[in-house]
Amino acid sequence: MGIIKTSKLIFDYIRKDEEENIEEIKRAIDGVSVDIEAGKFVAILGHNGSGKSTFAKHLDAILLPTEGTVWIQDLDTSKEENLWEVRKRTGMVFQNPDNQIIGNVVEEDVGFGPENLGVPTEEIWKRVEESLKGVGMAAYRLKSPNKLSGGQKQRVAIAGVMAMRPQCIVLDEPTAMLDPNGRAEVVRTVRELNKKEGITVILITHYMEEVIHADRVIVMDEGKIVMDGTPREIFSRVEELKSYRLDVPQVTELAYELQKNGVDLPDGILTLEELMEKLLPMFAERFPGKVTLGNGVDNGD
Template identity: 55%
Template sequence: MSKDMLSTRNVYFSYRTEDSEKLVLNDVSVSIKEGEFVVILGHNGSGKSTLAKHFNAILLPKDGDVFVEELNTKEENSIWNIRQKAGMVFQNPDNQIVATIVEEDVAFGPENLGVPPEEIRVRVDEALTAVNMIDYKEHGPHLLSGGQKQRVAIAGVLAMKPRCIILDEPTAMLDPSGRREVISTIKKLNREENITIVLITHYMEEAAQADRIIVMDSGNPIIEGTPREVFKEVEKLKTIGLDVPQMTELSYKLRQSGVALKEDILTIEEMVDEICRLK
């Protein structure tokens, strides 16, 4: 059994305003295994992005503990190591790109870690190759598409050799082609490099490709399981304002009309197979 890469124990967190406190995480205990690809779903305000920011110590819990492997994020002298183990990619790649040449941008993180120049050269080329952007290493980031910029942002995190990458809605600002590029890159890194992936997304088709899904509502995980297990809960998900993949939705509506289909259909191919089986 693989060990925990990330875990939280009874975590509480509030955002403080001038005259009140809003509880955003309410006694959250979750664990994510080494090498796992986990998606966190939830409507706006559910706590999913706040939880993600706890995973690499951008935020610290009011109560409870967050561990990155064996390191507690509350220990100030561990923050440096925590952020080397768990890298973070945000929604807008323009906010993460700091240089005017792609390869210089990817080198920025390792340079700040004090990595020797010859090792930086190797890391930059490896990271850009991993995200299929090596041919663009001498380009200006401003000339790239949204999907390409996000892949450069991922390469910048990869060059720091993290064990885990947390991505907070990295495809939210991209067109369908850019979204496919980024998700394909994430899956490749998980499968080929065994990098633990935590993906926050609003897109159910992206979530369907994960090993496991955690659904957040009002600061709590309310459903956990494989995509098939989670998306079978169509009515519960709709109650908290979430959709399901299109084929799951179609299957749900057809079953309501009396068509005998499986509950856990996720893809077009599975829907075609089921319909052919009915003939």
């Protein structure tokens, strides 16, 4: 069994009236079974209302199953005696960092989590230093979070989770409120933590470019898993993704349109470098003497 496993997971949102009579039942997760290996970077995609954020909240036992089971390692999240250990092993980073940052100084905020876990003071400060270095925010440790940009705040929130030494980090649309530079900062930080520290990362997002380096992509729709594979496998199925109201990375879309117009390109191109690697030989063959491979385009006389 992987670090995270769910079996036939069902979750219903139940709305009741003032007299506690059930007015509406809305199924948000519908029979999801998934097994995620330790150390992997897994992205979960889906349009608004697909169930991806509800699923994320089950991984830290913020929500408990209506039916089925969620295990974090070998711990059943629905058992109250496991709650403390589950939340030590899985850290959550939410969409708005302002909802997660509570300290008046960056280093105090990062140390808040391990302090609540009863970590000795000397060890707390060691973890604070290591975590801030890990997200590139050590120079800001004495700053007020209010003086930071959105991307910097989100990196501080990630450092706060890191300081608790979880084995898995779940990020629920952590870049949704950030500008492109802030999004790039956060995604770069998460990728480095995954590669260097071996931490399992679950990234919930609707930005397609954020997932091209993931090990695995899961697509959800109406509470179900409808696609599951590598980024290349998933983004090779452009029309199917669009049927679930999702886009593909811009360069993948461009390559797909070129394909439809007769250009011989493979499915699932993910980066601009990859696209140019395929296109330049075609241009060189069609316009001899005008294109120099590896040196860009030679405009001639």
